[in-house]
Amino acid sequence: MSQVPAGEGPGLRELKKLATREAVRAAAVRLAVRDGIENVTVERIAEAAEVSLRTFFNHFSSKEDAVFAAAESRAAELVAEFRRRPGGESPLQALREAAMVVLDRDDALGRDHLAALRLLRRAPSLLARQMVVLTEQEDALAAAAAERFGTAAAERFGTAAAERLGTDDGRFPQLWAAVVLAALRIALDRWLAESTAAPDPGRLRAEIDDALTHLAGGLDPRT
Amino acid sequence: MSQVPAGEGPGLRELKKLATREAVRAAAVRLAVRDGIENVTVERIAEAAEVSLRTFFNHFSSKEDAVFAAAESRAAELVAEFRRRPGGESPLQALREAAMVVLDRDDALGRDHLAALRLLRRAPSLLARQMVVLTEQEDALAAAAAERFGTAAAERFGTAAAERLGTDDGRFPQLWAAVVLAALRIALDRWLAESTAAPDPGRLRAEIDDALTHLAGGLDPRT
DNA sequence: ACACTCGTTGCACGACGTGCAGCCACTTTC
DNA sequence: GAAAGTGGCTGCACGTCGTGCAACGAGTGT
Numbered sequence: 001m002s003q004v005p006a007g008e009g010p011g012l013r014e015l016k017k018l019a020t021r022e023a024v025r026a027a028a029v030r031l032a033v034r035d036g037i038e039n040v041t042v043e044r045i046a047e048a049a050e051v052s053l054r055t056f057f058n059h060f061s062s063k064e065d066a067v068f069a070a071a072e073s074r075a076a077e078l079v080a081e082f083r084r085r086p087g088g089e090s091p092l093q094a095l096r097e098a099a100m101v102v103l104d105r106d107d108a109l110g111r112d113h114l115a116a117l118r119l120l121r122r123a124p125s126l127l128a129r130q131m132v133v134l135t136e137q138e139d140a141l142a143a144a145a146a147e148r149f150g151t152a153a154a155e156r157f158g159t160a161a162a163e164r165l166g167t168d169d170g171r172f173p174q175l176w177a178a179v180v181l182a183a184l185r186i187a188l189d190r191w192l193a194e195s196t197a198a199p200d201p202g203r204l205r206a207e208i209d210d211a212l213t214h215l216a217g218g219l220d221p222r223t
Numbered sequence: 224m225s226q227v228p229a230g231e232g233p234g235l236r237e238l239k240k241l242a243t244r245e246a247v248r249a250a251a252v253r254l255a256v257r258d259g260i261e262n263v264t265v266e267r268i269a270e271a272a273e274v275s276l277r278t279f280f281n282h283f284s285s286k287e288d289a290v291f292a293a294a295e296s297r298a299a300e301l302v303a304e305f306r307r308r309p310g311g312e313s314p315l316q317a318l319r320e321a322a323m324v325v326l327d328r329d330d331a332l333g334r335d336h337l338a339a340l341r342l343l344r345r346a347p348s349l350l351a352r353q354m355v356v357l358t359e360q361e362d363a364l365a366a367a368a369a370e371r372f373g374t375a376a377a378e379r380f381g382t383a384a385a386e387r388l389g390t391d392d393g394r395f396p397q398l399w400a401a402v403v404l405a406a407l408r409i410a411l412d413r414w415l416a417e418s419t420a421a422p423d424p425g426r427l428r429a430e431i432d433d434a435l436t437h438l439a440g441g442l443d444p445r446t
Numbered sequence: 447a448c449a450c451t452c453g454t455t456g457c458a459c460g461a462c463g464t465g466c467a468g469c470c471a472c473t474t475t476c
Numbered sequence: 477g478a479a480a481g482t483g484g485c486t487g488c489a490c491g492t493c494g495t496g497c498a499a500c501g502a503g504t505g506t
Contacts, residue, residue, distance in 0.1 A: 013472050017484065041461065052486050057463065092443040124355050131354030132347050149444060175409045175434055176442055182405035186398045211398055216443040219399055220315040221372060236503050240453065264492065275455050280494060 021059045024049040026112070028066035033115045037063060037123045064129040070113050071120065072133050077102050079140045083147075091148060092212050095180055099208055103201060114199055118192055134181065142177035149173060183211040244282045247272040249335065251289035256338045260286060260346045287352040293336050294343065295356050300325050302363045306370075314371060315435050318403055322431055326424060337422055341415055357404065365400035372396060406434040 010018070027049040031040045042063055046056040060066040081101050085094035120126045149172070187207040195203060233241070250272040254263045265286055269279040283289040304324045308317035343349050372395070410430040418426060 011473075013483075016472085020485085042463090043461080054464095054487070055485055058484075058486095061463070063462095090443050127354050127358060128351035129354075131350050131352075131357070134354070135350060171413060171433070172437065172444075174413070175406060175437055176444075178405040178409045179402050179438070179442060182401040183398060186401045190394065190397070210394070214395065214398055215402070216441050218439050218441045219402060220313050220439040221395075221399075234504080236451090236453075239503085243453085265494090266492085277456070277495095278454055281453075281455095284494070286493095 020049070020051055020055065024051060024056055024059055025066050025069050028060075028063060029070075029112060029116050029119070032063070032067055032119055032123075037067065037119060037126060062129075064126055067116055067119060067126060068129050068133065070116055074102060074113075075133055075137045076140070077105075079137060079144055082141065083144045087148065091145060091176065092180070092216050094148065095184075096208060096212055099184065100205065103204065117188070121189060121192055134185075138174070138177045138181055141181065142173040145176050146173035180212075180215065183215055184208065187211040243272070243274055243278065247274060247279055247282055248289050248292050251283075251286060252293075252335060252339050252342070255286070255290055255342055255346075260290065260342060260349060285352075287349055290339055290342060290349060291352055291356065293339055297325060297336075298356055298360045299363070300328075302360065302367055305364065306367045310371065314368060314399065315403070315439050317371065318407075319431060319435055322407065323428065326427065340411070344412060344415055357408075361397070361400045361404055364404065365396040368399050369396035403435075403438065406438055407431065410434040 024045065028040075028045045031045055031048060040063065042056055043053055045063065045066070046053045049056070056066075060069070078098055081098035082095055085097055089097065120130060187210070188204070191204045191207045247268065251263075251268045254268055254271060263286065265279055266276055268286065268289070269276045272279070279289075283292070301321055304321035305318055308320055312320065343353060410433070411427070414427045414430045
């Protein structure tokens with residue numbers, strides 16, 4: 001038979017594994033969008049993806065897991081991108097740019113992922129799953145922010161200030177991460193709510209900018 | 224037999240219902256604390272509370288629900304208390320005072336509730352459940368905040384300004400609520416992490432004040 | 447005392463999620 | 477290129493979850 005041209009990379013077996021995983025994920029999203037995730041059984045998803053029930057659970061531990069897979073990896077990308085931003089940018093600036101970079105990925109706003117995102121707003125079971133991802137993302141972002149705060153402060157005021165501001169028992173970075181992610185979540189939510197049919201990336205950028213601007217300015221409007 | 228002195232209130236049947244509900248809840252928390260919630264079955268909880276399995280599900284739709292019941296009602300109290308704060312206080316001030324009032328309730332920091340709160344930080348399944356409550360709380364707080372912003376602005380600048388700032392498509396209040404609750408969550412989390420044995424309400428107050436102060440001051444430390 | 451309401455209970459059933467063992471396509475080694 | 481191995485797919489069994497339904501009986505209003 002034909003021989004693999006020594007691609008050297010993942011290997012055929014691994015490719016097949018990823019293919020089935022992707023097939024299962026896509027089937028899960030498609031059925032969940034069509035019927036609502038509550039009305040879809042794992043068995044039907046497996047059937048649609050032409051795998052056994054057991055195989056489904058070999059890749060995902062629940063329907064929610066399957067639908068969430070894409071969003072989860074994007075969340076990780078955001079943090080990675082944030083780490084990559086130059087130190088010259090302020091924290092909120094860096095976060096904004098990181099978000100924009102992730103949004104500019106080809107598939108980020110594709111129909112498939114968009115449909116999955118819309119699902120997250122409705123179903124309680126998906127909302128629930130979100131919290132686990134959210135806290136992990138918070139911790140990762142907090143760690144990244146701590147480094148950024150630390151090095152930035154060190155450059156300007158020396159190591160002592162860095163210790164105070166950057167680490168500070170990890171108190172402030174954690175707060176910052178939680179608050180900032182909450183803002184992004186609301187921005188995304190707003191955008192999903194307003195754009196019924198036509199996905200307008202420009203509006204999403206505006207929403208994000210708006211939210212982050214409010215954060216920078218302080219949140220006690222009376223004063 | 225003896226006759227009820229016409230208390231007029233809840234009625235005996237209603238009281239019994241609440242009693243079983245509370246017994247089930249307490250049993251759930253007790254067992255979850257002792258063995259970890261993953262290792263506790265609903266059947267064992269029902270057994271410990273001396274009710275049937277079916278009765279458990281008549282009151283709660285899952286273990287998580289039972290453990291969460293207390294925290295959920297406290298969340299609602301916070302919003303109610305926030306609504307009750309005088310208009311003279313700034314939003315963050317009002318929220319702070321509301322939080323303090325809720326904390327001052329006799330049972331708020333009791334051993335039982337405290338143990339339940341500690342559980343919420345660990346188990347993924349409880350973390351998940353948290354998100355549903357969080358979004359509901361966000362919506363409620365956003366609505367309350369919108370009113371507050373609206374009336375405050377109306378008193379000072381007239382109705383036009385109120386419409387802009389208060390409603391504004393509900394954009395800002397929603398953001399404010401999400402961000403503020405994220406901050407409170409982190410404050411509570413921090414406090415639970417640091418106080419291993421001795422529950423020190425003073426420290427919690429300090430954590431809350433610290434978090435809210437950061438919010439008021441803006442969250443872009445570089446600038 | 448009578449009829450009525452409604453919380454509790456048992457039963458049945460579909461769905462969920464995991465451990466285990468066999469099968470076989472792919473992979474590595476010689 | 478054949479033999480030994482690795483690892484993904486599959487079926488099966490089992491315990492748990494959560495809900496609909498009907499019966500029972502304690503509490504309630506007339």
